[in-house]
Amino acid sequence: IAGITQAPTSQILAAGRRMTLRCTQDMRHNAMYWYRQDLGLGLRLIHYSNTAGTTGKGEVPDGYSVSRANTDDFPLTLASAVPSQTSVYFCASSDLSGLQFFGPGTRLTVL
Amino acid sequence: AQSVTQPDIHITVSEGASLELRCNYSYGATPYLFWYVQSPGQGLQLLLKYFSGDTLVQGIKGFEAEFKRSQSSFNLRKPSVHWSDAAEYFCAVLPAGGGADGLTFGKGTHLIIQP
Numbered sequence: 074i075a076g077i078t079q080a081p082t083s084q085i086l087a088a089g090r091r092m093t094l095r096c097t098q099d100m101r102h103n104a105m106y107w108y109r110q111d112l113g114l115g116l117r118l119i120h121y122s123n124t125a126g127t128t129g130k131g132e133v134p135d136g137y138s139v140s141r142a143n144t145d146d147f148p149l150t151l152a153s154a155v156p157s158q159t160s161v162y163f164c165a166s167s168d169l170s171g172l173q174f175f176g177p178g179t180r181l182t183v184l
Numbered sequence: 185a186q187s188v189t190q191p192d193i194h195i196t197v198s199e200g201a202s203l204e205l206r207c208n209y210s211y212g213a214t215p216y217l218f219w220y221v222q223s224p225g226q227g228l229q230l231l232l233k234y235f236s237g238d239t240l241v242q243g244i245k246g247f248e249a250e251f252k253r254s255q256s257s258f259n260l261r262k263p264s265v266h267w268s269d270a271a272e273y274f275c276a277v278l279p280a281g282g283g284a285d286g287l288t289f290g291k292g293t294h295l296i297i298q299p
Binding site for chain 1 (some may be wrong): 193216218220226227228230233235274276278285286287288289290291292
């Protein structure tokens, strides 16, 4: 089934630990995105990638890094997690019209 | 920078009653406009979108939205809600032409359905 997969589904992490959230799409979309969702704040863009090999910063990039080695994968890394990074993380990709498709999300708790 | 305002944090509607969720945007040019729905613990599902043309757009699950340029609004409506419509609703905008800078979301409206 075409779409976006994210892993893990949920994770509890100790502060200071490194964590990589995985995202894979099989729709051959050039553009991919990472959002975080927090209660009362909606979804906010962390990083994006227009095409393989390029990345850009969104609204809330601090503490996060991304890479885009190929079209399908767009991992998000927290180098040293902090409790304020407790959130639900959504990966998305978009077709040429700009229509975005979202993954199921990763619920991350940093203690 | 563009922004999206959903003025109602919570809305309570009786089952079978009509619904209107408000969305206003601030942007230099008419952007692309979207409504997404999120059920508890789930991801986001696209309800409908407006790119151009007819300002009244039909979506899934009986929802529709009307783009009003003069009011910079894109309100979501449904004539008769069902208990299964209880969810979080998000309005979002994207620069016209697509762009790859990501969607700008409103903060969401939580819809509660009373029996």
